[in-house]
Amino acid sequence: xxxxxxxxxxxxxxxxxxxxxxxxxxxxxxxxxxxxxxxxxxxxxxxxxxxxxxxxxxxxxxxxxxxxxxxxxxxxxxxxxxxxxxxxxxxxxxxxxxxxxxxxxxxxxxxxxxxxxxxxxxxxxxxxxxxxxxxxxxxxxxxxxxxxxxxxxxxxxxxxxxxxxxxxxxxxxxxxxxxxxxxxxxxxxxxxxxxxxxxxxxxxxxxxxxxxxxxxxxxxxxxxxxxxxxxxxxxxxxxxxxxxxxxxxxxxxxxxxxxxxxxxxxxxxxxxxxxxxxxxxxxxxxxxxxxxxxxxxxxxxxxxxxxxxxxxxxxxxxxxxxxxxxxxxx
Ligand SMILES: [Zn+2]
Numbered sequence: 124x125x126x127x128x129x130x131x132x133x134x135x136x137x138x139x140x141x142x143x144x145x146x147x148x149x150x151x152x153x154x155x156x157x158x159x160x161x162x163x164x165x166x167x168x169x170x171x172x173x174x175x176x177x178x179x180x181x182x183x184x185x186x187x188x189x190x191x192x193x194x195x196x197x198x199x200x201x202x203x204x205x206x207x208x209x210x211x212x213x214x215x216x217x218x219x220x221x222x223x224x225x226x227x228x229x230x231x232x233x234x235x236x237x238x239x240x241x242x243x244x245x246x247x248x249x250x251x252x253x254x255x256x257x258x259x260x261x262x263x264x265x266x267x268x269x270x271x272x273x274x275x276x277x278x279x280x281x282x283x284x285x286x287x288x289x290x291x292x293x294x295x296x297x298x299x300x301x302x303x304x305x306x307x308x309x310x311x312x313x314x315x316x317x318x319x320x321x322x323x324x325x326x327x328x329x330x331x332x333x334x335x336x337x338x339x340x341x342x343x344x345x346x347x348x349x350x351x352x353x354x355x356x357x358x359x360x361x362x363x364x365x366x367x368x369x370x371x372x373x374x375x376x377x378x379x380x381x382x383x384x385x386x387x388x389x390x391x392x393x394x395x396x397x398x399x400x401x402x403x404x405x406x407x408x409x410x411x412x413x414x415x416x417x418x419x420x421x422x423x424x425x426x427x428x429x430x431x432x433x434x435x436x437x438x439x440x441x442x443x444x445x446x447x448x449x450x451x452x453x
């Protein structure tokens with residue numbers, strides 16, 4: 124049986140079980156916290172993420188609530204610039220028993236540090252490969268997929284460089300790729316084109332945030348290139364309301380793509396992007412609703428069943444697709 128690296132070690136792919144492919148245990152600006160370690164976190168809590176209180180407790184709580192709903196594994200796409208912290212993820216996994224799959228990569232819509240501006244994609248790929256083969260941040264815990272992103276600015280020169288680095292790390296290690304996309308800016312076709320130019324097996328590429336598009340024809344054109352699609356932001360109403368997400372999901376299943384799509388919420392147990400009052404205002408205004416790690420198992424899956432999706436199709440989306448994307452088999 125194929126093995127998959129989790130933050131607490133390699134497991135049989137058959138033990139992944141119900142897997143949410145896109146949930147964050149922590150999202151914080153690592154540079155701010157490195158430079159101003161006393162900067163307030165969501166809970167106004169201590170500088171070290173692992174200390175009890177605030178972020179750590181919220182991550183443990185999220186992990187436990189997912190487990191209660193039958194989830195056994197999450198892929199946590201927290202990469203550079205989102206505060207990736209392997210020790211933090213490992214503590215949460217050990218304390219709760221949730222299987223957590225970590226990534227390598229860079230989450231940027233354009234900005235790159237001079238360190239990367241002066242290096243080529245192969246040199247950036249060296250860092251990704253080290254995370255996959257040796258381990259992350261000295262913990263020995265290995266990354267199992269590669270993250271990159273394109274958003275409103277489009278596929279800029281810097282974003283292209285990160286995509287090429289991700290592609291080359293994939294070719295060297297066999298690790299799959301998760302590419303954050305923005306349907307409203309039509310980033311995916313160019314992202315896919317870069318991967319194809321680099322010789323990436325597109326079956327191992329997951330285009331994240333496809334579920335922000337209400338347009339099944341658009342998504343079908345992407346899927347027909349051979350990639351997989353993340354319907355992974357249930358609860359983020361400001362990008363697409365729940366009912367429209369449901370409609371496009373049902374349409375894709377109807378068209379025969381159940382074996383190409385993933386369900387997840389892109390939830391963040393904590394996120395420090397906004398001051399607390401702004402975060403509260405977003406929720407108040409209905410921009411996000413029920414946007415937690417519980418969303419997929421608690422609401423999306425029952426609603427899909429109600430709409431006629433079979434247990435076998437649910438299992439395909441939540442159990443089998445993560446295995447085949449992560450391992451390239453099955
Ligand atoms: Zn995300």
